Amino acid sequence: MKQARQQAILQLLTSQHSITTQALAAQLNVSIETIRRDLNALQTAGKIVRRHGLARTLHDGGEPFRTRLKSHYADKADIARHALNWVEAGMTLALDASSTCFHLARQLPDIPLTVLTNSLPVCQEMARREQIELICSGGRLARTERCYVNPALASLLKSLEIDLFIFSCEGVDARGDMWDSTRHNAAFKAQLLRRAQQSLLLIDKSKFYRASEAKIGNLSQVTQMVTDANIDALHR
Numbered sequence: 001m002k003q004a005r006q007q008a009i010l011q012l013l014t015s016q017h018s019i020t021t022q023a024l025a026a027q028l029n030v031s032i033e034t035i036r037r038d039l040n041a042l043q044t045a046g047k048i049v050r051r052h053g054l055a056r057t058l059h060d061g062g063e064p065f066r067t068r069l070k071s072h073y074a075d076k077a078d079i080a081r082h083a084l085n086w087v088e089a090g091m092t093l094a095l096d097a098s099s100t101c102f103h104l105a106r107q108l109p110d111i112p113l114t115v116l117t118n119s120l121p122v123c124q125e126m127a128r129r130e131q132i133e134l135i136c137s138g139g140r141l142a143r144t145e146r147c148y149v150n151p152a153l154a155s156l157l158k159s160l161e162i163d164l165f166i167f168s169c170e171g172v173d174a175r176g177d178m179w180d181s182t183r184h185n186a187a188f189k190a191q192l193l194r195r196a197q198q199s200l201l202l203i204d205k206s207k208f209y210r211a212s213e214a215k216i217g218n219l220s221q222v223t224q225m226v227t228d229a230n231i232d233a234l235h236r
Contacts (some may be wrong), residue, residue, distance in 0.1 A: 001200075002025070002038070002076060004036075004162065005030065005038055005116060006038050006041065006042055006096075008028060009028070009035075009038055009039070009042065009048075009055070010028070010042070010047060010048070012024065012027065012053060012059060013056065013057045014075075018054045018055065018056035018198035019055055020052065020053055020055075020184075021035050021036060021053055021054075021055065021145045022041075024055065025228065026205055030224040031057070033036075036127060038040075038042075039055050040057065040167050040209070042170075043173075043209075043210060043211050044174050044209060044210075044211055045173075046209065047211075049181075049211070049212055050215070055133045056121065058187050061071055064120060065094060065220040071204075072167060073121070073224075074079040074091070075204040075205070075206075075208045075228050076087055076099060076100045076103050076202075076204055077103045077107075077228065078203050079103075079203075079204060079226050079228060080099060080100055080103035080104035080106075080107055080202060080230065082226050083104050083109055083200060083202055083226050084104070084107060084108070084109075084167075084203065086164060086200050086224065087108065088151065089112050089113065090110045090112055090113070090162040091113055091114070091121075091163040091164060092114040092115075092116070092160065092162055092164075092168060093113060093115050093116070093162070093163065093164050094112070094115075094116045094117065094162045094164070094165040094166070094167075094192045094196060095115060095116070095117040095119060095122050095163075095166050095167070096117070096118065096119065096165075096167040096168065096185070096189055096192070097117070097118050097119035097120075097121075097122070097145060097146065097148075097185060097188075098119075098167060098168035098169075098187065098202070099145035099168075100168040100202040100203075100204070101117075101122060101166060101167065101168060101202065102119065102121045102125070103118065104124055104166060105121070105125040106118075106125055106126040108125075108126075108129070109131070110129040110130060110132065111116045111131055111132075112131050112132075113131070113133070114132070114133040114135065115132055115133070115134055115135065115137075115169065116136075116137065116160060117134075117136065117137065118139075118148045118149075118150070118188050119146065119147050119148075120141065120146040120147060120148065120186075121146055123136050127177070135156075135160070136148065137153055137156065137188070138150050138158050139151070139152070139153075140233075141186070142182075145182065145185070146186075153187075153188065153189060153191060156170065157191060157192075157195050159223075160195075161197075161222070162192065162195055162196040162197050163196070163197050163198065163221075164196060164197070164199070164200060165189075165192040165195075165196035165198070165199045166200045166202065167189050167200075167201060167202070167231070168201065168202045168203055168207075169189070169200070169201070169207065169216055170207065170210065170212035170213075171207045171208070171210025171211055171212050172203065172207060172208055172209070172219060173211045173212065174218065175212070175218075176217075176218050176219040177215055177216075177217075177218055178215070178216040178217055178218065178219065178222075179210070179211045179212035179213070179214065179215055179216060180212060180213070180214050180215075180216055181212045181213050181214070182214060183213070183214045185214070186213075186214035186216045187214075189216045190216050190217055191224070193216070193217050193221050193230060198224070199221070199222050199224070200221045200222075200223065200224045200225070200226065201219070201222045201224070201225045201226070202225075202226050202227075203225065203226075203229070204227065204228055205227065205228050205231070208229055221236075
């Protein structure tokens, strides 16, 4: 029954693209709690995405940067503040286009650093620091996400030695796989994970047990993590 119900959910989403939890419960004649369990299972399996009381099909498109910046604002700012402990003068950092890394960029001191990023807001913030050498990944600007998409990124990375890659993600599922909402951002993060000497994942508690459109890699590839989640509780 559970498998048949979840298959029915996927079929409904294929035809409607998105649907509320309440509507699914009514159409399938089950409780909202049952639908929520089904949706959690489908999201963990990477088959759907849940946001704001809606379930929707996977597609290559993330939420606007301004929307992400407002979400869990205080938690992200606090996580970014703790991440400063990993930053030392003389390092070469890579920062992704996440709202959490933008919080970090705003708090970075003006010390001798090299910063590579694909984020337009981070570029604008780093331009105010006289001692920081800024390297923009360049490429096409994705305006909604305010990030650059550069298919030639691999060539740029060949000339750089990245000491620390600091990033966030859309979600981490039950298997420890990290996900992003767009293929180009997932590809950027996957390349930096492979190239950097160390990596630091900044992730708030709302992102655990969530999947999204594009897989980045696994937590086993990450050197360190800063989070406000109870890690012991997550492993129970």
